[in-house]
Amino acid sequence: MGETAINMNTKTDTTGPGFQNEQTAIEVRGLSFSWSMEQAPLTFPDIHLSQGEHLFIHGPSGCGKSTLLSLLAGMLRPAGGTIDIHGTDIHRLGAGARDQFRADHMGVIFQQFNLVPYLTTLGNVTLPCGLSAIRRQRCEPDPQNEAERLLTALSIPVDHWHRKITRLSIGQQQRIAAARALIGTPRVILADEPTSALDADNRDRFLELLLTLARQHRTSVLFVSHDQSLAAHFDNRLALGSEQP
Numbered sequence: 001m002g003e004t005a006i007n008m009n010t011k012t013d014t015t016g017p018g019f020q021n022e023q024t025a026i027e028v029r030g031l032s033f034s035w036s037m038e039q040a041p042l043t044f045p046d047i048h049l050s051q052g053e054h055l056f057i058h059g060p061s062g063c064g065k066s067t068l069l070s071l072l073a074g075m076l077r078p079a080g081g082t083i084d085i086h087g088t089d090i091h092r093l094g095a096g097a098r099d100q101f102r103a104d105h106m107g108v109i110f111q112q113f114n115l116v117p118y119l120t121t122l123g124n125v126t127l128p129c130g131l132s133a134i135r136r137q138r139c140e141p142d143p144q145n146e147a148e149r150l151l152t153a154l155s156i157p158v159d160h161w162h163r164k165i166t167r168l169s170i171g172q173q174q175r176i177a178a179a180r181a182l183i184g185t186p187r188v189i190l191a192d193e194p195t196s197a198l199d200a201d202n203r204d205r206f207l208e209l210l211l212t213l214a215r216q217h218r219t220s221v222l223f224v225s226h227d228q229s230l231a232a233h234f235d236n237r238l239a240l241g242s243e244q245p
């Protein structure tokens, strides 16, 4: 078995303005993961992100960006290393507690959206509030109103709000996945290629809204994208694989 770790030429710059003395949001140390015995393990650079910082993660296809987000979300278990989110080592939690921690504190935008096909747009957006009392209590004034405000900000027409999600376009579904991640202001947003299905106008509006809301609520954002033109919106960048930052 070739156990050579994939060479992760990395550069991380987490010296964004004004965050040096803030509370640590994410601390990743010595992280590695193996998909199988046949594949060389993926190794990841250490990450330190203070509360409210935004990190842009990029790198060539297959370098491990989605795997890293799944590890951070607690959906994959590392082969080695630790992931602390706001002081909790998430992989020391049992499966149920880890799921609840994710529901309470993380908004995840998956590459494949993971929307619930039999629910409406509003049903999908308010879903995290049914799974987490913390997220529900943070909605102003209530989950329905916050969902409507997010959908309006993301330009989803009112007549789509009560439609089944499968009757919406891919670009609309991607924005609904974003609204679901943002509702109830989680502490951390993990976004995997969240603008891949959007045209340039919607992409810019989406990114502006995501980062504006995140700044207002001091939410930390880890944002994965191939699209290097988006890097300028972020204080901090992390290059995985052989690509130069």
Ligand SMILES: Nc1ncnc2c1ncn2[C@@H]1O[C@H](COP(=O)(O)OP(=O)(O)OP(=O)(O)O)[C@@H](O)[C@H]1O
Residues within 6 Å of the ligand: 035, 036, 059, 060, 061, 062, 063, 064, 065, 066, 067, 068
């Ligand atoms: N379910 C899986 N089973 C086995 N190997 C996997 C699986 N998912 C990913 N891999 C492998 O892990 C490595 C990292 O994959 P990952 O999807 O994290 O990369 P990525 O940087 O997100 O790629 P992309 O930019 O194409 O989405 C790749 O070599 C991939 O083939």
